[in-house]
Amino acid sequence: MITQKANIESNSDLQPPKTVLDYGTIFNKAPVGLEYYDKDGILVDINETALRIYGCADKEHLLKSRICFYDHPNYKSQIKNEADKYRTCTCNFNYDFDLLKKENYYLDSKRSGKVRIQNKIEPIINEKGEIEGTIVSTLEITEDTNLRYEQLYREKEIITEALPIGLAIYDKDGYQQFINPALASIFGVEDIEVHLAKHINLFEDPIISEHLKENIRNNDITEASIEYSLQAVSQTNYFDTGLPETTITARVEK
Known part of the structure; x- marks a missing residue:
């Protein structure tokens, strides 16, 4: 590396002292x-x-x-x-x-x-x-x-939790990773953390048809609507709901 030095000299008392710039x-x-x-x-x-x-x-x-x-x-x-x-x-x-x-x-x-x-x-x-x-x-x-990603993630959580419609997010293996308060209310879930700890899997859902599950696995679906019976779910070990017999319309998006 070449080092260059710049000197500033003057006879005037008003000039700054000699400066060495390394x-x-x-x-x-x-x-x-x-x-x-x-x-x-x-x-x-x-x-x-x-x-x-x-x-x-x-x-x-x-x-x-x-x-x-x-x-x-x-x-x-x-x-x-x-x-x-x-x-x-x-x-x-x-x-x-x-x-x-x-x-x-x-x-x-x-x-x-x-x-x-x-x-x-x-x-x-x-x-x-x-x-x-x-x-x-x-x-x-x-x-x-990383800070930007964390900020975006927090903003996403705030938005999804405030949505007036139910929302669930699953990972690539079909395990439920997130449900918002609106969906918890619809399905009669009192404690979201306890619910998620049960490792609910989309591909074990008794209401979703095998044909639809296969399409989801193969990434052949973008959107589908199904009639979801909470009574049918309560008769299985998929998850517990304290709500009476109810049928709701659910939309599946990939």
């Missing part, structure tokens, strides 16, 4: 990850923030490994051909540490799994139109993304 310090202490690759795509410098993001403790060992940016398995979708090397690219994607180890790209990272990162790939082009190097700046945004 770009090496700025590079290393920047709050975003910074990497510099040479014209051949070989990593020649990386700052402290980037080392933390990538889980690398030994900078010197990393640089001696002659990491090539163009061979990076996580950037294959951004750098697909020679022309892509000359383009500035801003992207937001899941950075896969397990993929690095699987493809023997870099084995010494202490991190595993995937994290969400946002980065900018900026080629440095000289007057002849040749690449002199590439700068990559990186931010890890996993926590921000």
